[in-house]
Amino acid sequence: MMTDGSASDRPVIDAQKVGLTFQTADGPVHALKDVNLRVLKGDFVSFIGPSGCGKTTFLRAVAALEHPTEGRLLVNGMTPEEARKRRAYGYVFQAAGLYPWRTIAGNIRLPLEIMGFSRPEQDRRVKDVLQLVELEGFGKKYPWQLSGGMQQRASIARALAFDADILLMDEPFGALDEIVRDRLNEALLKLWARTGKTIGFVTHSIPEAVYLSTRIVVMSPRPGRITDVIESPLPRERPLDIRDSAEFIAIAHRVRDGLRAGHSYDD
Amino acid sequence: MRSVGPVLAVIAVIVALWYAAAVGMNAAWVRDQAARAGTEVSFLQIVPQTMAQERPVLPAPHQVAKGLWDGVTGQAITSKRSLVYHGWITLSATLLGFGIGTGLGILLAVGIIHNRAMDQSVMPWAIASQTIPILAIAPMIIVVMNSIGVSGLLPKAVISAYLSFFPVVVGMVTGLRSPDAMQLDLLRTYNAGRGQTFWKLRLPASMPYLFASLKVGIAASLVGAIVGELPTGAVAGLGARLLQGSYYGQTIQIWAALFAAAFVAAALVGIVGAVQAAVLKRMGMAR
Numbered sequence: 265m266m267t268d269g270s271a272s273d274r275p276v277i278d279a280q281k282v283g284l285t286f287q288t289a290d291g292p293v294h295a296l297k298d299v300n301l302r303v304l305k306g307d308f309v310s311f312i313g314p315s316g317c318g319k320t321t322f323l324r325a326v327a328a329l330e331h332p333t334e335g336r337l338l339v340n341g342m343t344p345e346e347a348r349k350r351r352a353y354g355y356v357f358q359a360a361g362l363y364p365w366r367t368i369a370g371n372i373r374l375p376l377e378i379m380g381f382s383r384p385e386q387d388r389r390v391k392d393v394l395q396l397v398e399l400e401g402f403g404k405k406y407p408w409q410l411s412g413g414m415q416q417r418a419s420i421a422r423a424l425a426f427d428a429d430i431l432l433m434d435e436p437f438g439a440l441d442e443i444v445r446d447r448l449n450e451a452l453l454k455l456w457a458r459t460g461k462t463i464g465f466v467t468h469s470i471p472e473a474v475y476l477s478t479r480i481v482v483m484s485p486r487p488g489r490i491t492d493v494i495e496s497p498l499p500r501e502r503p504l505d506i507r508d509s510a511e512f513i514a515i516a517h518r519v520r521d522g523l524r525a526g527h528s529y530d531d
Numbered sequence: 532m533r534s535v536g537p538v539l540a541v542i543a544v545i546v547a548l549w550y551a552a553a554v555g556m557n558a559a560w561v562r563d564q565a566a567r568a569g570t571e572v573s574f575l576q577i578v579p580q581t582m583a584q585e586r587p588v589l590p591a592p593h594q595v596a597k598g599l600w601d602g603v604t605g606q607a608i609t610s611k612r613s614l615v616y617h618g619w620i621t622l623s624a625t626l627l628g629f630g631i632g633t634g635l636g637i638l639l640a641v642g643i644i645h646n647r648a649m650d651q652s653v654m655p656w657a658i659a660s661q662t663i664p665i666l667a668i669a670p671m672i673i674v675v676m677n678s679i680g681v682s683g684l685l686p687k688a689v690i691s692a693y694l695s696f697f698p699v700v701v702g703m704v705t706g707l708r709s710p711d712a713m714q715l716d717l718l719r720t721y722n723a724g725r726g727q728t729f730w731k732l733r734l735p736a737s738m739p740y741l742f743a744s745l746k747v748g749i750a751a752s753l754v755g756a757i758v759g760e761l762p763t764g765a766v767a768g769l770g771a772r773l774l775q776g777s778y779y780g781q782t783i784q785i786w787a788a789l790f791a792a793a794f795v796a797a798a799l800v801g802i803v804g805a806v807q808a809a810v811l812k813r814m815g816m817a818r
Contacts, residue, residue: 327720328719329716329719329720348719348720348722349722351721351722353720354720355716355717355720357713357716357717358713359713361713361714361717363732363735363736364815364816365735365736365738365814365815365816366815367815374721374731375721377731378718378721378722378723378727378731379721379722406815426721
């Protein structure tokens, strides 16, 4: 395990006054400003907001793919760079990004090969995660033989294979149709319940954010900042029809209000 | 195979035009001969004579075919008059040069994508090298290598390599850089090293580009080997055969050698294509 159990009350992600400014030809762009957030172990945190609000930038900063220019950002009590080197998280991108020259099993094996797992251990883990994302029997197929939804499930399996505690997902279902997205959301909640991972999830869909999350972080652009953090009162066990409940609608409403408030001055 | 019809039609048109051109271009000589002998020739008498000359301006297709056939099957393959003999001399230089050029091209491409200094310094030289006419540089390579005691196969292979490394460099640099930012980010999240990124992502991703380059490169290699044979004193090889033909006005021999070179090139490109299909199929990239 990458983290020590003793610090279970320590936040998994701890952002204090985090700011990130890109220097561009048109002058500085404030992608993030004064972001304060604590994510605890086992949380399912969604980041929602219009494009340019910095939600993806924040997730990438957690993954040490971007570097904050201000404030302090800790992942598992370490700098993001250290956490990345210790392979503390699995990252799921918007596109599945499977290698066309590798089978599904081969793609899932990729991080395991890089991290130096033994061959029998690789095989065992590939089998386990394929089961977890309900893709048993597809290991020998090539990516192009699978639908978009199945490819994205394979990419989630790839992120889970090395058993990092944190799963960072950047609009993983953004390119999929609504029906597939519903099924994958349901499957993701089951997976989260089974594995107990801490999940950071970027989306621009209000129902998706409300359905999945224990906490919803509403963000707004120019400069990218947090405008509201909503603790979800919904139970952890969530059937799809919970979306018709009054509670669900109330949270969705609050998210929408938050988004509208952040947006008001710019159109 | 619905494309057979159109292909045959195009070939038929080319052959017909060729015959027409042969009649037109060779007729002058027939008329001269007739004028010298003080006889009159009608058009119908001219036509067959234009196709049976020993040194026609433009040999008719069947003459070239016969010259090619005689050159390939009519002689022992060790004979100096055998196209197989000359073809093999050229082919061996082509293959060696292609091997050297491909290896060099891949090495340079790997250097270029991993080293900023190489990126900025090598590419301009590689481009400059290809703007120099190969006909100007080939004799110098032969002479310089001869003076240090290297002759025969290797100088020709060097000229081949000189022509074939370039498409490989260009193709491989593009191919090795083809993985997008997301693919590279993914490997960063695994904390993969440069070597792992190269072997697991960049190299496999570059394969389609490599084979496209190899097809250009092997044809260029053959051109290089033939050009390399022109200044060697016309001893052996398809290039030598071309040069001898032009010395003695043996147009049929020139055309036969040209077609032999064309068939060799087509076969080489075909082989590269077959290897490409097999490799990509094995990698699961062919659908």
